[in-house]
Amino acid sequence: LGRGSFGAVYKGTISEGNKAIAVKRLEKVVEEGQREFQAEMTAIARTHQRNLIRLLGFCIEGSRKLLVYKFMSNGSLADLLFKAEMRPIWKERVRIALDVAKGILYLHEECEVHIIHCNIKPQNILMDDFWTAKISDFGLAKFLMADQRRTYKGVRGTRGYLAPEWQKNTPISVKADVYSYGIVLLEIVCCRRNI
Secondary structure, eight states: OEEETTEEEEEEEETGGGEEEEEEEEOSOOOOOHHHHHHHHHHHHTOOOTTBOOEEEEEEETTEEEEEEEOOTTOBHHIIIIIOSSOOOHHHHHHHHHHHHHHHHIIIIISSSEEEOSOOSGGGEEEOTTOOEEEOOOTTOEEEOTTOOOBOOOOOSOTTSOOHHHHHTOOBOTHHHHHHHHHHHHHHHHTSOOO
């Protein structure tokens, strides 16, 4: 299906019910312990919200790591905004913007472990069968402890969507995702890439 910063994504099926899936093979992952990786995947698997891609499972075999997600048949928001022959009408763009905002709100405030996504961009927002926007690719996500509001972390994300905090080497907070969302919102409104 494509290649992201952490590896290739393949389309497959689960034999039970012939269900379409997307399998991400992680290639450029910092080698962390198997226990830590399993803990992160378990936390992500527990996120249940309409506007987040659902992690169906994962596999660890030595250094090989696979993530299994539900397949999103209508591609990414980037495809819809920048490559489609017909741009979405204004009402559809408003709905997409609200879907993404609801997903970010859930990550920041409503899920059990608060998550800073760190890479909100149109390529990481996928469209399901009903054109509902769903945030994907938690490969750069940073988990916050219950009493933690900010964290230090090396620069993560995609140029053009990075909040100023990343450049200043200061602690990042959920505001980094809000900044990235603002860039995405401008792209949704204008149906053109940021410059």
